[in-house]
Amino acid sequence: xxxxxxxxxETVPTLGYGGRAGRKIAIMHEGAPWLLKFxxxxxxxxxxxxxxxxxxxxxxxxxxxxxGSHVYEALGIPVHRTRLGRREGKTVVACKDFATEDxxxxxxxxxNTVSEGILESGNSSSGDGELLADALRVIEDAEALAPVREExxxxxxxxxxxxxxxxxxxxxxxxxxxxxxxxxxxxxxVFDNGNAFFNKRNPSLTRQRLExxxxxSQDIRASRSFFKSDADHHIHPLSFIAKGQHPECNAAVLRxxxxxxxxxxxxxxxxxxxxxxxxxxxxxxxxEYRELYRRTLxxxxxxxxxxxxxxxxx
Ligand SMILES: Nc1ncnc2c1ncn2[C@@H]1O[C@H](COP(=O)(O)OP(=O)(O)O)[C@@H](O)[C@H]1O
Ligand SMILES: [Mg+2]
Numbered sequence: 001x002x003x004x005x006x007x008x009x010e011t012v013p014t015l016g017y018g019g020r021a022g023r024k025i026a027i028m029h030e031g032a033p034w035l036l037k038f039x040x041x042x043x044x045x046x047x048x049x050x051x052x053x054x055x056x057x058x059x060x061x062x063x064x065x066x067x068g069s070h071v072y073e074a075l076g077i078p079v080h081r082t083r084l085g086r087r088e089g090k091t092v093v094a095c096k097d098f099a100t101e102d103x104x105x106x107x108x109x110x111x112n113t114v115s116e117g118i119l120e121s122g123n124s125s126s127g128d129g130e131l132l133a134d135a136l137r138v139i140e141d142a143e144a145l146a147p148v149r150e151e152x153x154x155x156x157x158x159x160x161x162x163x164x165x166x167x168x169x170x171x172x173x174x175x176x177x178x179x180x181x182x183x184x185x186x187x188x189x190v191f192d193n194g195n196a197f198f199n200k201r202n203p204s205l206t207r208q209r210l211e212x213x214x215x216x217s218q219d220i221r222a223s224r225s226f227f228k229s230d231a232d233h234h235i236h237p238l239s240f241i242a243k244g245q246h247p248e249c250n251a252a253v254l255r256x257x258x259x260x261x262x263x264x265x266x267x268x269x270x271x272x273x274x275x276x277x278x279x280x281x282x283x284x285x286x287x288e289y290r291e292l293y294r295r296t297l298x299x300x301x302x303x304x305x306x307x308x309x310x311x312x313x314x
Pocket of ligand 1: 017018019020021022035080081095096097098099104174175191192193194
């Protein structure tokens with residue numbers, strides 16, 4: 001795989017991007033604007049000043065974004081295009097801007113359009129989580145989703161399952177939405193997978209947790225969703241999936257499991273094997289991170305997704 005040198009690319013200063021996880025700029029690359037995401041410094045993160053903390057100096061979010069997005073791609077789910085590269089002495093991820101001609105209306109904005117009375121927690125969105133029941137309610141009620149409602153329902157559950165697979169705990173209300181075109185609307189491709197695979201763990205803790213499958217399994221099971229079952233509890237997506245109580249979740253589990261067996265899993269492991277350890281003298285994908293991706297994906301598929309698919313298919 002190619003690691004790109006983005007240092008010479010012109011910036012597009014008027015294209016700004018929100019989000020809360022670090023510096024972002026727009027650059028011109030191969031004739032089109034791409035969003036460059038830099039790794040976020042953990043300098044001001046809570047706990048960083050304590051001895052024995054497990055934070056790296058920078059999050060591994062560009063690598064998480066690349067690997068997570070390529071898992072979506074291998075599964076045939078529309079996702080933004082991503083490339084790894086260097087800019088200003090950092091390993092960054094470039095995400096092709098999918099909204100240059102269109103307007104991205106995120107789920108938080110869609111949520112604001114439905115009447116407050118039908119939502120248990122009202123309209124306001126927070127970074128702390130979203131009630132699953134409210135999210136499902138917005139999908140059924142938001143007028144803007146009318147032309148793509150069926151697809152939005154499927155996308156929601158596909159993301160729920162794939163995020164569980166890549167351990168992405170941040171599908172917050174700013175991290176998915178609708179693309180409003182001049183005469184039509186469609187779902188935006190999946191974007192922001194920067195929180196996949198424990199992106200705030202340093203290499204030494206990563207190595208320690210890889211010492212046995214039990215430890216990896218424990219970490220996988222502990223993974224939480226952005227979505228909540230009630231005000232105080234985040235959902236553990238893998239136990240939610242295992243219960244098999246939600247028909248649309250079951251359908252997504254079957255869809256994803258089928259694609260994994262039909263070649264997507266092989267494509268994902270091949271993509272991980274291709275990640276270079278370093279490029280331009282900078283670390284890109286240190287071996288412990290590659291091993292973490294392989295082991296977590298392997299165990300999540302084998303111990304959680306395939307058994308859930310078997311149960312759902314009965
Ligand atoms: N590929 C893309 N094309 C266009 N806009 C994007 C793309 N990826 C992200 N964005 C926009 O930029 C914002 C910030 O990006 P995001 O990846 O969510 O960053 P963060 O990790 O800081 O939340 C998103 O909320 C979205 O509005
Ligand atoms: Mg975001």
